[in-house]
Each structure stands twice: as C-alpha cells, then as structure tokens.
Amino acid sequence: MAYSSGFSPHPRISYANAAPTGAASEAEYLEIGLAATCDPGKVRDALDAALPSGLDVVEVVPGAPGTLVDELTGSRWQVDLPDLSAAVLHIAAEGFLAKNSVMVQRMTKNGMREFDARAAVLALAADDARLIMTLAHQTPLVRPDDVLAGLRVVSPAFAPVEPPILTRLAQGKLDPDSGTITEPGH
Secondary structure, rough: OEOOOOOOOOOOOEEEOOOOOEEEEEOEEEOOOOOOOHHHHHHHHHHHHHHHOOOOOOOOOOOOOOOOOHHHOEEEEEOOOOOHHHHHHHHHHHHHHHOOOOEEEEEOOEEEEEEHHHHEEEEEEEEOOOOEEEEEOOOOOOOOHHHHHHHHOOOOOOOOOOOOOOOOEEEEEEEEOOOEEEEEOO
C-alpha cells in the first residue's frame, strides 16, 4: 500500500461517492494507491481476507486514467418506508414526478443550500412500502434523503414516522435515456 507524504503519513485510499452515513450499499467503489504493481486477484484475496465477514470485495481492477468519480454518473436506490402505505407512496411519487422542479434545502459545511431535487431523478416508483429511485449524479449531488424531503414538499401525506432504510443497489455509468447503470470502465 502506498502512503501519503509528510509528518503523519496515511494510506492512500479514496472512496468515490461513498454512501451516506447509515445507508446500506451493494455498490461501493474505492481507489487504493499501491507502492508497486500487483496482481489484481492477489489484492482482492488479501483485502477479502482482511475485511469482516459480509463485507466482500467483488472485483479489483487496475485504475484507468482519470478519476473514478467521473465514471460514477448515476445510482439506483431502494428506500424502505414500512410505516407508509403503498397508496401514500404512489401518490407522493406521482406528484413528485409531475413537477418540473422540487426545491429542497440541505445544511452543508458552508451553510444552508437550496437546490432542485427533481432534476436528478430519472425514475421513481412505489412498490408496497418501498421506493425505487434512479438518480443522475450532478452538482450538487442529490441524495435519497433529498428526494424524501422533496416528497414531503409535494405530498403532505408523505410523513414517515420511522426512519427510512436506504440501500444503494447500483452505482456506475448512467445511460440517461434508458436509465441503465453499468460498471465504470465498461
């Protein structure tokens, strides 16, 4: 593993579009700087052996030119809302999609920021007590909790009591026309 320079060197690891705190994910990517060229299979095996059970390294590939974050242009999320009925979710999703824009606010390190959550949502569907959403990554990055805030704006009945359970199902290159998400570099 390569380390940063300076008085207090740290491992060179970069998490590209890391999932928000408290969210589960089936599609995380990270870049690890290595001090020497290594066989990707051996790196995967070493990482897999060092990580806790259930945290699996699926694939290791040599880095391509450019940054990995530039390859991650979309994501698909599952949001479980067990205390809301399918009817409430369906009405909220339809109302959200019918709008041209849905302004929400989020506190950032630079203070309160207002932005359009609707612009990033390519698909939003209700299924029982669950929402499935496909988001285009843009600036600022719209997160599932921003979409949930937008749903509260357009539908007063959308008022979950229980915290939502967020799971990123996919992340990668987004085809905005079809909504398909493919692995970066493919």
